[in-house]
Amino acid sequence: MGRTAKPWFVLNAWKAIHALESNQVATNLSTIVNCDSLLSHSIAEIKQELISAIKDELIDEFDDGLLKINHTIVSSSHDWYCFVCFNPGERMIGCQSCFRLYHKTCFRYSEEEGKCYYCQVHPQEKIRGKLLDISTINDTLEILFHNLVANFQSLMDIASLKDESPVILKLLSKLLHNPHFDFLSLQNKINEQQYKSIADFIVDFKLIYFNVAILNGPGSIVVEKFDEMFKYILSQEKIITSCIQCYYNLYCKVDGEENFDWFLVPCNPPHRLCFAKIEEFCHPVKVIKSNINESFVWLFDENHEFITVNNESLIDSLPKEEIITPELSKALEAYEHLLSMGNESKERDFDNDNGEDFSEKCNQ
Ligand SMILES: [Zn+2]
Ligand SMILES: [Zn+2]
Ligand SMILES: [Zn+2]
Known part of the structure; x- marks a missing residue:
């Protein structure tokens, strides 16, 4: 199982042969090298890949040096190139459960017997x-x-x-x-x-x-x-x-208009609201997801960037010495607003809680 010619070369060679045949020009090495579709390949590469393509039975060569497309369609249970690195190879592994083919070194196992990483459930x-x-x-x-x-x-x-x-x-x-x-x-x-x-x-x-x-x-x-x-x-x-609810809030449109207030819609259960020390500045943040060491947070600044921070950088209140810049002041306003809507839950471990249904999906 497997092939030797690079498939993107074969495609370009087919296009060259087809273009020449359409113009009733002989299709041999000296004519195909000048075709547009093969200009990105060097002559040495074209020679080398042609030998492989002929071996793969994708192109036929006749005694007079004429090159023709091999049009025979052969049905196959599998692909012919590696699903991971996209390259050809002669000794490939075909998955027992799907159409994918791999080099031995590219193959990724799954937990399910007989299935590759990509076709597992x-x-x-x-x-x-x-x-x-x-x-x-x-x-x-x-x-x-x-x-x-x-x-x-x-x-x-x-x-x-x-x-x-x-x-x-x-x-x-x-x-x-x-x-x-x-x-x-x-x-x-x-x-x-x-x-x-x-x-x-x-x-x-x-x-x-x-x-x-x-x-x-x-x-x-x-x-x-x-x-x-x-x-x-x-x-x-x-x-x-x-948080799928944040995702909906972010992208759903209200009456066809961008929902600029999406960041201030509380989720159920609510997110932890706190501050993250990033470089030397403190930013109010919404904690979307946490594990033992890190948290994925959204910043209350205008762009609502999302970043991953170390849990140690999360603090519950703004340090007294923090300088309130106009940007921070604006972010704090939004933070206080969401806090006042009852979106506070400082002690919850979101990875382990049993969240309730969120009943309101946005109207597309
Ligand atoms: Zn591979
Ligand atoms: Zn598979
Ligand atoms: Zn959310």
Whole structure:
């Protein structure tokens, strides 16, 4: 199981051959090296990769040096490239339970027998003591998806491959087991409430990421941008899994308008309100989640940045010597306001409490 040619090279070589054939030009080494799709590859690399692509039976070479696309579609139970590093390899491990393929050194075990890290069952998340129900998970993912569209629309269009020619689109199933899984597929799954956990969504995103990396090469600009997108999703996941109610408050719109007061909506149970000493300044903060050593906090400043701080830097009152700058004064005002609404709970350990249902979800 496995291949030797780099798939993003094979795709570019197919495009070159297809372009030459469309113009009725002979397709041999000396003509394909000048095609636009192969300009980013050196001649030495093209020669080397062609040998591999011929060995992989993705390109055929004839006695007269003519190069042709091998159009035969062979069905496969697995992908042909490593799901983790995106590279080819000759002795690969195929997961027993899914379509993913790995190098031995890239394979990540899961706790479930016969399943890889990516196809294991991800349990429904429990956030602040409450198990999320399916509709809450999918409603939350709808907000996350909306945020992705707002920030990464052009990248999502690239992944949809809508500009590729039908000939090339048909060939993609020779490089990818799931060539047409794209953002529309994610959106449909959300609409049909198919996600049983936030983690499942992230695994599906990883599949789109994988497909894009296979077709563009792991070092490409598109993949660099996808990496940014992936980091964005993980930062959203961090907020979601810390307090889903804060996440709703942050992104829900009131009558179609941005909800500027979201930071002052108390959660149930309320968050600890205190001060964090960051460098030499004290900031009023909302503690979203804590473990033994660290806390994930939101600052009461205008931007409501979120950071992770050491628990030792959290104090319950503002030191007397603290200089009240105009910014701090504004943040303190918001802090006092939330405090006066009864959002105070200084002794609770949020990781272990049995939070109650939060009944009010924002109206989208
Ligand atoms: Zn690998
Ligand atoms: Zn698997
Ligand atoms: Zn909250």
